[in-house]
Amino acid sequence: MKKPVLIISYYWPPAGGPGVQRWLKFAKYLPRNGYKVTVVVPENPDYPVLDKSLMEDIPEDITLIKVRIKEPSRMAGKLSRKRTKNLQRGILNKKASFLERAMVWLRGNFFIPDARVGWKQPVLKAVEPYLSENRECTVITTGPPHSVHLIGRELKSLVPSIKWLADFRDPWTTIGYHKNLKLGKRAQKRHLALEQEVLHTADLLIVTSPHTGKEFKSKTTTPIQLITNGYDMPPNLQRKQPDGKFVLAHIGTLLSDRNPQLLWKSLQELCLESQDFSADFKLQLAGNVSEEILKSIVEYELDKYLDHKGYVTHDESVEWMFHAQALLLIEIDTEETRAIIPGKIFEYFASRRPIIAVGPKEAAIELLLTDTHSGEFFNYQQKEALKKYISHLYDLYTKGQNDSNFNDQIDRYRRAHLTQILSKTIEFVWE
Template sequence: MKKPVLIISYYWPPAGGPGVQRWLKFAKYLPDHGYEVTVVIPENPDYPVLDQSLKKEIPKNVSIIKARITEPSRMAGKLSRKRTKNLQRGILKKKASFLERALVWTRGNLFIPDARVGWKQHVLRAVELFLSENPECTVITTGPPHSVHLIGLELKHLVPSIKWLADFRDPWTTIGYHKDLKLGDRAQKKHEKLEQKVLNTADLLIVTSPHTGKEFQSKTSKPLQLITNGYDIKPNSNLKQPDGKFVLAHIGTLLSDRDPQLLWESLQELCKEIKGFANDLELQLAGNVSEDILDSIEKYNLSNRLANKGYLSHDQSIELMFKAQVLLLIEIDSEETKAILPGKIFEYFASRRPIIALGPKGADIELLITDTHSGEFYNHQQKMALKKQIIHLYDLYKKGVNDGNSNDLIERYQRSHLTQILAKTIEYVWE
């Protein structure tokens, strides 16, 4: 008889972006390990981005429970739909309008821990029958939004016989954007109190990065398991240099604070210093990009080298990765972002194209890239080293030998392998 697992996730197809991928894939592979999977999702969500292509990846042997949700973003959207969507995506101009600042303050101080906190009561009602029939099931909550963990907290109180695993795809109170929410002292303390309560009550914590693991181990004695994100695409089998221009591609959201001026400045200089570089260069951005980033690109005279693709489906994004000469991974230069392991990095690995990553010194992404021999990492002060690497890759491109990486070190990040770790983790909490 298969063992029941109840996964509570705000993000589910047709939601786009990396947040949906993690538990979509775990739900796909958990049945292979003897688990019967039920997923609780919102019935009428207001997702910031949509990717209809992901619907075809929903496993047929997974049961779905839908619970209604009241989204404050719908009401805010009546004031300004574009601004509200940008706020949901994390795109806020450095020179924000009064309305944008007001929405941010409201989000930070009146909706704690986040704007989906009202979903809890609907979920509790929706899962009553399931839990009455499966009082000794495994419940997994995944955040952000971290309000989902408050559902797990309540369920653990109501049904003590369950085992609750709280999955943190990102940190909670130390995540970089918290300082942008204009939190008052009362709101900050409430966040910290709720976080501590979740950390102390869950039977086990799952984190996606070593930094977050160390942070939580300093806050609680509860057991903790590191399970990174991964990839579920067929790795690129064509390692030969792609045709076309010298394409540097970034896939994913580019926030204003993530503006890599070091990179733009380096490219501007190389356009002047190396004959033919300007004509060969193409900078591709796929995803939601802030206007501040576009202004910065224009400032460095790179707009005529830019192909701004906008948001692409998952399949289209993979195709773009496979055809790029170089893949760009850019993280904010701050202490808070050292723990961030963007979901796209694992599909970058599977694309087998060379990676250039920029981030804070000591970031977890540096260790990951080094361990897989998949590219080079630079902090935001290493301009000369960054330029040298771009020149090296450009020289390979001109010779027609900018080939991909053939090593098998990336296989540990296959979703099927990571699900094996998850299955053993579930077994552990029941021992």
């Protein structure tokens, strides 16, 4: 008899982005590991980005419970749909209007921990029949939004016989954008108190990066398991460089705070110093990009090389990865973002194209790149080293030798393998 697992996730197809794929893929592979999977998702969500192609990946052997949700973003969207969508995507305008500032303040101080907190009560009611039949099931909540963890906390209180695993795809009170929410003292204390309740009440915490695991270990004695994100696409078997121009591609959202001036400056200098580089170079951005980023590209005279594709489906993003000469990975230059391991890095691994990463000193992604021989990492003070590495890749490209040097360490990030770790983690909490 298969063991029951109840997953509660706000993000689910047709939502786009790496946060969707994490539990979509776990739901795919858990039944193959002996689990009967039920997933609770919103019935009428207001997602910032959509990727309807992911609907085809929803497993047929799972049960979905769809619960209606009241989205404050819909009401705000009546005032300014574009501004609301940008806020949902994390694209904050540094020269924000009064309306935008007011929306951020309301979001931070009246919707604690986040704007989806109102979904808790409808979900609790909707899962009552399930829990009456499955008194000893495993409940998994995944955040952000971290209000989903409040559902897990309540269920653990109502049905102590369940085992509750809280999955943190990102940190809570130390995440980079937290300080931008204009939190008052009351709101700050409430966030910290809720975080502590969740960390102490859960039977086990799942984190996606060692940094977050270290942070939580200093805050609680609850067991912690590291399970990174991963990839489910067939790895690129072509280790030789692809045909075409010298394309440097960034796949995914590029926020204003993630504006790598040292990269733009390096590329500008290389274009001015070498006519051959200028003729061969193309900068490709696939995903939502802030206006500030686009303005910087113009300021550094790189717009003539820009191929801005906007938001693309997951399948399309994989295609662009496979055809790039190198892939760009940009993280915000703050201490808080050292812990972040972007979900796309694992699909970058599977593409087997060299990675050029820029981020804060001692970033978690640096160790991943070193372990997999997948590229080079540079902090924001290493402009000359970054320029030299790009020049090196271009030199290999001109010789037809910009090939993949990845090792077999990327195999550990296959979704099927990661689900085996999750399965053992579930077994652990029941021992």
